Amino acid sequence: MRDTIELAREAQMPYFWQSGEIAHLEQLKRFEALARADEREACAKVAGWLHQQYIDTKDAHERLSSEPFRSSQFGFDQSTVQQSQRIADAIRARGETK
Numbered sequence: 001m002r003d004t005i006e007l008a009r010e011a012q013m014p015y016f017w018q019s020g021e022i023a024h025l026e027q028l029k030r031f032e033a034l035a036r037a038d039e040r041e042a043c044a045k046v047a048g049w050l051h052q053q054y055i056d057t058k059d060a061h062e063r064l065s066s067e068p069f070r071s072s073q074f075g076f077d078q079s080t081v082q083q084s085q086r087i088a089d090a091i092r093a094r095g096e097t098k
Contacts, residue, residue, distance in 0.1 A: 004029045040095050048088030054081045 005022055014023040022028065054076050061069045071078055 004032050007032065037095050040091055044088040044091040047091055048085055050076075050084035051081050051088065 004025070008022045008025070008028055013028065054071065057074050057076070058069050058071075061067075061074075071081070
């Protein structure tokens with residue numbers, strides 16, 4: 001992953017002529033952190049979509065039917081559903097280690 005200064009130079013952010021430092025670097029770093037966190041969450045939601053569909057379907061079934069919920073009845077593969085949530089959790093965890 002490229003660092004903030006490299007990205008700022010590529011984006012031609014203003015800099016101080018004498019020192020060559022990027023202007024408002026701390027604010028830029030905070031913005032970068034927020035943008036990356038937002039992107040991670042968007043990716044985690046896509047990765048966890050199947051798990052959320054499973055939860056929503058199970059909840060609706062339990063509210064509307066007296067029959068026991070069987071995931072295969074609704075086309076869910078339990079292993080794939082669990083993996084979907086693991087991937088989403090792993091994406092979210094990337095932001096917690098920084």
